[in-house]
Amino acid sequence: MKVTLLTGASSGIGEAWAKSLAAEKHNLVLVARSENKLKTLCNQSSQQYGISVQYIVIDLTQPNADLLIFEETEKRKLIVDCLINNAGIGTAGDFTQIELADEQAMMQLNMITLVSLTHRYLKQMRERNSGTIINVASMAAFMPAPFMAAYAASKVFVKSFTEALSEENRPFNIRIMLLCPGATETRFFETAKINQEDKKALLGNANIQTPAMVVEEAMKGMKSNKTIIISGLTNKIGAKLGALIPNSMIMKFIANNARSTLQKIK
Numbered sequence: 001m002k003v004t005l006l007t008g009a010s011s012g013i014g015e016a017w018a019k020s021l022a023a024e025k026h027n028l029v030l031v032a033r034s035e036n037k038l039k040t041l042c043n044q045s046s047q048q049y050g051i052s053v054q055y056i057v058i059d060l061t062q063p064n065a066d067l068l069i070f071e072e073t074e075k076r077k078l079i080v081d082c083l084i085n086n087a088g089i090g091t092a093g094d095f096t097q098i099e100l101a102d103e104q105a106m107m108q109l110n111m112i113t114l115v116s117l118t119h120r121y122l123k124q125m126r127e128r129n130s131g132t133i134i135n136v137a138s139m140a141a142f143m144p145a146p147f148m149a150a151y152a153a154s155k156v157f158v159k160s161f162t163e164a165l166s167e168e169n170r171p172f173n174i175r176i177m178l179l180c181p182g183a184t185e186t187r188f189f190e191t192a193k194i195n196q197e198d199k200k201a202l203l204g205n206a207n208i209q210t211p212a213m214v215v216e217e218a219m220k221g222m223k224s225n226k227t228i229i230i231s232g233l234t235n236k237i238g239a240k241l242g243a244l245i246p247n248s249m250i251m252k253f254i255a256n257n258a259r260s261t262l263q264k265i266k
């Protein structure tokens, strides 16, 4: 049976994506750590749409997570026709004050597990000459971000990796795409240990999207020929403007703003 494997499906953008994919009758394998949330999503979606929705509970910061997931889908005789590497976490603050273990877990999840899952399932897609892979980066992929230095660098990595791989695989009927959300109302900030006041200071009047808005654009993008999907008009304009302004100027602005407003780095 052909399935879409979606990581980080238990909340935020991933949860909204799981619901939209289910509504379009994709058979799904949902991956995250929160078993109860995954179970509820599976029951609701399979009953409502008459599709197969399964889950795998796993911590994706484990170094062998990709192997365990691959073995599980092989055991269940599933053909992963679409892989969505959505799971990701942020870290924020003065780099020296962030726990090294948190940075290492973030890098393992955002980059290494993403690359490893891509490697395993892309090999099979190449044998079948068909498949889709979507990696989730961020607007942070377009420029360095002082006080989110390692997180933004992880998303630059995801962007570069995905664009290069997309071109490599063009002759093989395999689509490899990048989704870049901007600020979105999810648990992301809480997980990054950004308190409510700092969140307000950071985002200011930014146009914050809901996960459903991001996913609506992602679903449209999946049906188009685009390699990079940036969600939201403000973010699309931001990416274009960002390319015209020197990074040094943008970084000074971000850093000065953070120093004067964020409690976390005072």
Ligand SMILES: NC(=O)c1ccc[n+]([C@@H]2O[C@H](COP(=O)([O-])OP(=O)(O)OC[C@H]3O[C@@H](n4cnc5c(N)ncnc54)[C@H](OP(=O)(O)O)[C@@H]3O)[C@@H](O)[C@H]2O)c1
Residues within 6 Å of the ligand: 007, 008, 009, 010, 011, 012, 013, 014, 031, 032, 033, 034, 035, 058, 059, 060, 061, 086, 087, 088, 089, 090, 109, 136, 137, 138, 139, 180, 181, 182, 183, 184, 185, 186, 187, 188, 189, 191
């Ligand atoms: N929200 C934003 O403003 C924003 C902006 C740009 C990009 N993004 C990107 O969007 C993606 C989705 O994030 P979100 O905003 O939807 O955040 P979220 O609501 O916190 O969702 C993160 C998802 O990843 C899963 N996850 C986290 N750590 C995991 C681990 N160790 N093992 C397995 N699963 C794990 C979580 O599930 P469990 O906790 O159940 O494991 C959850 O399903 C991320 O790649 C993020 O970098 C978000």
